[in-house]
């Protein structure tokens with residue numbers, strides 16, 4: 001089995017959602033496919049009503065295939081300190097034509113304000129490894145793991161785009177979506193993430209710097225978050241750039257020119273074009289722009305988020321020795 005789903009950029013590439021059908025008859029919710037976590041959770045008829053703000057709600061009572069997982073709960077906190085929790089049903093879930101008949105669907109009973117205010121997302125589709133699923137008394141499996149037996153190949157692909165629709169593929173590689181060859185690198189999933197190591201970087205047309213950059217490929221994080229040494233060197237090349245406490249990261253005059261950023265993938269590389277490195281003007285000051293590259297300090301890892309991923313076609317290859325494939329497009 002194989003299929004693909006349209007990835008819709010929400011509020012200038014801050015997140016990407018896909019339509020997911022849950023239940024019989026199908027209830028279609030827009031979920032944020034997140035390779036940085038492993039819980040599939042949704043806004044639901046159980047979500048406290050004052051925490052709902054326009055999201056589509058999954059209603060298990062309207063599904064003939066829903067089944068309550070008695071005694072199961074979940075509770076998660078994300079890197080940006082947002083949180084959600086609730087109980088769990090199983091139901092039929094279909095994404096891009098690929099169906100899992102008894103997928104654990106985590107219903108939110110409570111969500112933090114970031115989720116309430118994000119009306120573009122009806123929940124998250126976690127696609128990291130089962131070891132970091134938060135369900136109790138025991139972990140439940142991701143859609144990707146449950147779909148393994150029916151997928152032609154045990155992989156999914158990400159073709160995220162700048163300010164326009166991209167796609168996620170399931171079970172196959174669409175060779176029309178990239179140029180050249182796909183370069184595969186080993187994945188360290190010991191922390192539950194799609195962890196990998198880049199061999200170095202270059203700023204604009206400067207010489208390449210060989211240095212290990214160990215991070216996670218994370219569709220659920222907006223920015224590219226790297227070591228301060230790299231980040232400081234990058235903003236040294238932008239006139240008027242400064243690390244702003246007000247805005248919580250590096251900003252620069254929107255009139256300044258901004259270099260591209262290249263990172264190594266094995267013996268090849270991915271170039272993030274200049275315009276991806278500028279996320280646009282900060283709130284209330286349209287002459288000050290916020291950088292797409294920010295510090296990883298305090299995170300314990302670098303994060304290759306959407307700013308990096310949308311410059312490439314990325315293969316998330318599952319199995320006993322998972323790998324990541326990167327290609328230019």
Ligand SMILES: CCCC[C@H](NC(=O)[C@H](Cc1ccccc1)NC(=O)N1CCOCC1)C(=O)N[C@@H](CC1CCCCC1)C(O)(O)C(F)(F)C(=O)NC
Nearest residue numbers: 014015034036037077078079080082118218220221222223
């Ligand atoms: C500081 C390092 C991580 C920050 C990261 N969050 C982000 O990157 C959020 C994503 C978002 C976009 C739009 C609306 C709401 C949230 N964006 C964000 O903080 N910013 C602020 C800077 O400008 C860009 C947008 C994160 O927690 N990602 C989660 C998944 C998100 C959680 C919040 C809702 C959206 C998905 C993650 O799963 O990828 C994780 F790996 F970081 C994680 O926490 N795993 C457990």
